[in-house]
Amino acid sequence: MQIEITGSDIVVDAVLVGELLRVPPAEVSELMRQNAITSVCERGIDTHQGQYRLSFFYGGRRARLSVDTSGHILQRSSIHIAKRP
Numbered sequence: 001m002q003i004e005i006t007g008s009d010i011v012v013d014a015v016l017v018g019e020l021l022r023v024p025p026a027e028v029s030e031l032m033r034q035n036a037i038t039s040v041c042e043r044g045i046d047t048h049q050g051q052y053r054l055s056f057f058y059g060g061r062r063a064r065l066s067v068d069t070s071g072h073i074l075q076r077s078s079i080h081i082a083k084r085p
Contacts, residue, residue, distance in 0.1 A: 021056060
């Protein structure tokens, strides 16, 4: 399981988040509890109906996953971005 969607709950495997943000998977949960890793979930509309865009931020990295309602990854990216002020 990498991404599981049940109703309004979306669970993403820490191994996947860690890989994309270059963080050891064992540290992902704790960093999220500390709000060091933050996330945003967007629901698609129009041509993206039935899709979600999940974004994760840590330090100077942003990881993005586009997934369908079954949790299948359609697109993934991870880039270095400027830190937020």
